[in-house]
Amino acid sequence: MLFLSQFTGKFEQEHFDAIWYLLNNQSLEAENYFQYNFVFEGDEQIVDYLGKFETLQNDFDEICKRISIPHQQLPHENRTQHPDYRDLYCSETKDLVQSKFRKDIELLGYSF
Structure with a gap:
């Protein structure tokens, strides 16, 4: 996901809120958004x-x-301690990511 590169350092809830905003307001039709x-x-x-x-x-x-x-x-290098990323998604953001990236999640063997 190209837009994730703008976030550096420690992931906090506000980063995931920003991801939710981007997923809702950015076209993901371009082929390079999908890893599959x-x-x-x-x-x-x-x-x-x-x-x-x-x-x-x-x-x-x-x-x-x-x-x-x-x-x-x-x-x-630069090892950090942070919670599992899945714990930072609210249910609405989780549903949105699962919907937008369903094929990546399924074909690449990921789960929430």
């Missing part, structure tokens, strides 16, 4: 492997194995 367009054609996955930030080290380990390079530990 980068990894699927129709329902067919067009990449060899799909790693996720949430499991970055494990997925990187798998990629190293697949391309036959030595395992490397990725650094984790």
